[in-house]
Amino acid sequence: MTQAVRHDAMRARNLALVLGEVSARGSVTRAALAEITGLAKTTVSKLVGDLIEAGLVVETGVVRAGERGRPGMEVRVSGERIAAIGLEINVDYLAAHVVDLARSVRLRRTQPVDNRMAQPGDVIANLQDLALSAVDEAVDIGLRVVGGVLAVPGTVDLATGTVRRAPNLGWRDVTPLPLPRLPFPVRVDNEANLAALGELWFGAGHRDFLHVSGEIGVGAGLIVGGEPFRGFHGFAGELGHVVVSPGGPPCRCGGQGCLERYAGQDALLAAAAGIEAGAGIAGLLARLDAGDQDALAACERAGWALGVALSSAVNLVDPGTIVLGGIYAPLFPWIGGVVTETLAARLGEMREVVPSVEVSRLGAEAATLGAAGQVIQRIIADPAGLLNA
Amino acid sequence: MTQAVRHDAMRARNLALVLGEVSARGSVTRAALAEITGLAKTTVSKLVGDLIEAGLVVETGVVRAGERGRPGMEVRVSGERIAAIGLEINVDYLAAHVVDLARSVRLRRTQPVDNRMAQPGDVIANLQDLALSAVDEAVDIGLRVVGGVLAVPGTVDLATGTVRRAPNLGWRDVTPLPLPRLPFPVRVDNEANLAALGELWFGAGHRDFLHVSGEIGVGAGLIVGGEPFRGFHGFAGELGHVVVSPGGPPCRCGGQGCLERYAGQDALLAAAAGIEAGAGIAGLLARLDAGDQDALAACERAGWALGVALSSAVNLVDPGTIVLGGIYAPLFPWIGGVVTETLAARLGEMREVVPSVEVSRLGAEAATLGAAGQVIQRIIADPAGLLNA
DNA sequence: ATATTTAGTCCATAACTTAGACTAATTCGG
DNA sequence: CCGAATTAGTCTAAGTTATGGACTAAATAT
Known part of the structure; x- marks a missing residue:
């Protein structure tokens, strides 16, 4: 339920509006903030003053040289406190x-x-x-x-x-x-x-995407308009248990043919046979670099399955872009292509634009x-x- | 981007808050509204006064007898104008x-x-x-x-x-x-x-559900917290093209084995063989009532496919409940069971609660x-x- | 009949934003 | 080098809205 708005709530919102713009733009003058937010110059000055006093914002001291007139004093979010x-x-x-x-x-x-x-x-x-x-x-x-x-x-x-x-x-x-x-x-x-x-705030700057975290399990996080989508209980994004093939290998979730059984880390390593458990993804990468056929085939299969599962995800959830992270980031050179092709084949007739498939730059830090x-x-x-x- | 809040926006929000409560509760007194919203009695009176003046709200005239003290004058949303x-x-x-x-x-x-x-x-x-x-x-x-x-x-x-x-x-x-x-x-x-x-406002009163519209195509609408989820381009909910079996019959979307090929109206009628095109769902229902084996088998298959596709949907989108509408409403007695079972089999190990599968009461009016x-x-x-x- | 209780209104006050006047600091043109 | 023009930021009086408490209204309890 939305709350009643009194003067303090009004103030709180405008404060957030100003700070949000400062944060989004790096550094701005008060005058520019007034322009952007639609608030009066006076109001912006007062709000910025309070933010400075609280230590959330600092004047950069740098006086930006504009065209003409008195130059503005830019402020930015303080990273010092x-x-x-x-x-x-x-x-x-x-x-x-x-x-x-x-x-x-x-x-x-x-x-x-x-x-x-x-x-x-x-x-x-x-x-x-x-x-x-x-x-x-x-x-x-x-x-x-x-x-x-x-x-x-x-x-x-x-x-x-x-x-x-x-x-x-x-x-x-x-x-x-x-x-x-x-x-x-x-x-x-x-x-x-x-x-x-993490991808939203520290990554490539998309505001609408599905981020796939390949680990031992396969999870996904959906961001729409800069906001996470979590579902009713907060358990949305379980991409690992989306159906790839309803008669496929049994999964610990009770189902059969879930994505995790094709593209989860364990399934992937098992399919590439001959990688000792300890070596993990590093071992697989080494063999891919060496051109090992089993390893390449395992990635092909995983990429296909990922494409199938993602086609369901795109139909259901309509993301702007797909970002592959976790173990799929280092594996991207070997799976990115298949994923894109599978997706295009299954979606191309219905949609003008098929979401592009990109690689996460953050890896494990996301x-x-x-x-x-x-x-x-x-x-x-x-x-x-x-x-x- | 959120907007600046001035006095008029504050007023607009509080007005919406009050009207929203009146609408949600049927009829309420000003005093109760003050309690509920947290606004002062004075403020509520003024806002309600404006709503009455605009014709959006009317006093029921009915004076509710409470325990003690002056009885309140209830107001409700006006349906007259x-x-x-x-x-x-x-x-x-x-x-x-x-x-x-x-x-x-x-x-x-x-x-x-x-x-x-x-x-x-x-x-x-x-x-x-x-x-x-x-x-x-x-x-x-x-x-x-x-x-x-x-x-x-x-x-x-x-x-x-x-x-x-x-x-x-x-x-x-x-x-x-x-x-x-x-x-x-x-x-x-x-x-x-x-x-x-429609299901949200005129149906069984859920605020978190996935509504499945079975027609010639199969669509779905997701409601989370009383708000529709539409995805980036607004094309979310294309349940009909979620993968049931990746090697299944080709679909006009370019893919293979989409739900629509198992549970769309055309596929369903075709599977139940011998129903002339014109008869449509009515013909199928007649044969189901008569206990026709082909018709029953067709529903069984459609229900299974719906269950498979919905298991992917639940994993991705985590709805509170699943409501079957469109042609699935009259067919519910023959498909509801299979859907529920398939869903339970594929989700039971992972989730404490599997969303319940219900039938829409609105049918084609939704x-x-x-x-x-x-x-x-x-x-x-x-x-x-x-x-x- | 009187005390008590609850609903709703009235009024002075407080909180916040605004518009416009004002000061400050720069560029432009001669 | 100086004044006009221009833009940034501050100050002040005024406007809008919500609030708290006093007040009136209308019921029940004793």
């Missing part, structure tokens, strides 16, 4: 990234650990250690970390912060929150959704960046809270 | 429904015509005649029709109002607007989306009701415009 942390628990590593309010990545910490067999409690304790040391370092460079989000490869109940199922971690109904040693609130979210948000970015985004979208704190 | 018209062009009929601001259906006009072979211009002229006579009748009962929406079975470019492809009408890039003889603006929209909206409802909804969501007019 406020920051957020993105955390990730994945099958074989933990990660923490600190991002400042200006969306610069300030710290990257990754710790390889095998979390397959570990107890959730131990994993969470390790993560907390990693997060704490990252926060300490952030403090050393003058940053105040005001919030965090934790990315987990599984379905998450956003309301309670409970990880419903994370099959590759062996988790079921685990609630990692709160992380009591961290002096700020942390939320939990699904890795595929966060990776899509989820943590999206996680930190989400905290930043919330501040940009509603700075009123921080103003009084 | 303002109305909207929903129009539909379909393969074998034209339809027009007039709905008042209180969401009561005031007029139903349907005209059977075979539009398969007709020129778009002729069809549109016929529709305009139908609409005009409906509007005249509406005027006779004291209603002012302030807007309309036209439902078309095809993909629609909402920005331009152009029907991109409506294969079953044989339309391609037809722009039916404006309808110059109608004294109010009309927009065009996709039939499946509008049917879903799209026109949704079309008229959309105009009503816009007024409720932003009454400020009408207030000054």
Whole structure:
């Protein structure tokens, strides 16, 4: 339900509007902001003043030389004070990234650990250690970390912060929150959704796309108009269990012929036979570089299956673009073509434009960046809270 | 981009908030509205006063007897003045429904015509005649029709109002607007989306569901949190071309094994062999009632395919409920079971709750009701415009 | 009949935005 | 080098809307 709007809410919205424009444009003068937002110069000045006082925005001091008349004083979002942390628990590593309010990545910490067999409690304790040391370092460079989000490869109940199922971690109904040693609130979210948000804020600049996270499972995050689409329970984007062939190999989801059985990491490696489990994607890449026929055929098959599943996704969800991330990023040279062709064959007659298939530039960092970015985004979208704190 | 909020926008939002609550609750007192919205009593009184003056709301005159104290004067949305018209062009009929601001259906006009072979211009002229006579009748009962929406079975470019492809009408890039003889603006929209909206406002009261429109093609409309999801170009919900079996029968979309080839009206009738084209669904229903084996088998197969396609849809889009409409409504007794079972088999291991599969109560009226409802909804969501007019 | 309770209105006040006057700092033209 | 023109930003009085509390209205309870 929408809320009543009083004077304070009006102010909060205009504050968010101004800060949002500053954030989107890098640096702007007050006069330009007045033009853009439609607010009166007076109002913009007052709002910018408050943002400066709160430390969210700084005058660049740089006086832009225009054509004629008094030059404007540009302001930009301050990256010097406020920051957020993105955390990730994945099958074989933990990660923490600190991002400042200006969306610069300030710290990257990754710790390889095998979390397959570990107890959730131990994993969470390790993560907390990693997060704490990252926060300490952030403090050393003058940053105040005001919030965090934790990315987990599984379905998450956003309301309670409970990880419903994370099959590759062996988790079921685990609630990692709160992380009591961290002096700020942390939320939990699904890795595929966060990776899509990472692509939105730190990637190629699309605002409408489907981001495919190839890992051991295959997930997808949909961004429409710069907003994530999550579905009713928040479990949308389970691309890995979309039907490729209804009589295909059985899947742990209970179905048969799901995409994951053709294009998930395990299926892919198994199809390319002869890659020892430990070597993982690196082993596959080596053999692809060497021109190994089995490896090429495995990618061909995975790419075809991905194309089939994505054709269903395009029909249902109509994304602007498709971005392949996770393991599909390094494999893109070998699967991108088949995916595009399969998609074109299945959609070309119905649609004027078939979404283009692109490769993610972020790789494994997408989820943590999206996680930190989400905290930043919330501040940009509603700075009123921080103003009084 | 969000807009600047000034005093008038603040007012407009609060006005919408109040009218929205009145609409949602049927009738309420000013005091209750103040409680619900969080606005001060004074403010609510002023806003309600303006709504009454504009004729959007009326005092019921009924004084509700409470426990103690002065009884409140209840207000409700007025159905006496303002109305909207929903129009539909379909393969074998034209339809027009007039709905008042209180969401009561005031007029139903349907005209059977075979539009398969007709020129778009002729069809549109016929529709305009139908609409005009409906509007005249509406005027006779004291209603002012302030807007309309036209439902078309095809993909629609909402920005331009152009029907991109409506294969079953044989339309391609037809722009039916404006309808110059109608004294109010009309927009065009996709039939499946509008049917879903019809289900939302006139159906069983769900706010999160996927509505499946079985016709000659198979479309779907997704409603999340009471809002339609349309995708990037507005072409989301093409359930008919979701993959059931990637090596299956070729489809006019260029793909193979699409749902439409298993569960579309033509495929269904063909599978039940021996139903002459003219008899349509009625013929099939007659044979099902008679226990005909071929007909039963055809429904079984269609239901299975629908279940397979819907399992992909649930994984991608995570709807709260699935509502089967169009031809699937009368066929529900014969396909509902298979759909549910197929869905459960393919999703049960992954999800705690599999969305329930229900039958639409609106049948063929869903799209026109949704079309008229959309105009009503816009007024409720932003009454400020009408207030000054 | 009187006290109590709840609904709705009235009025002075507060919060925010605005328009327009004003000051500041630059370029252009001679 | 100086004044006119131009643009940026601030200041002030005024306008719009919501609010809180006082007030009136209309019912029930005792």
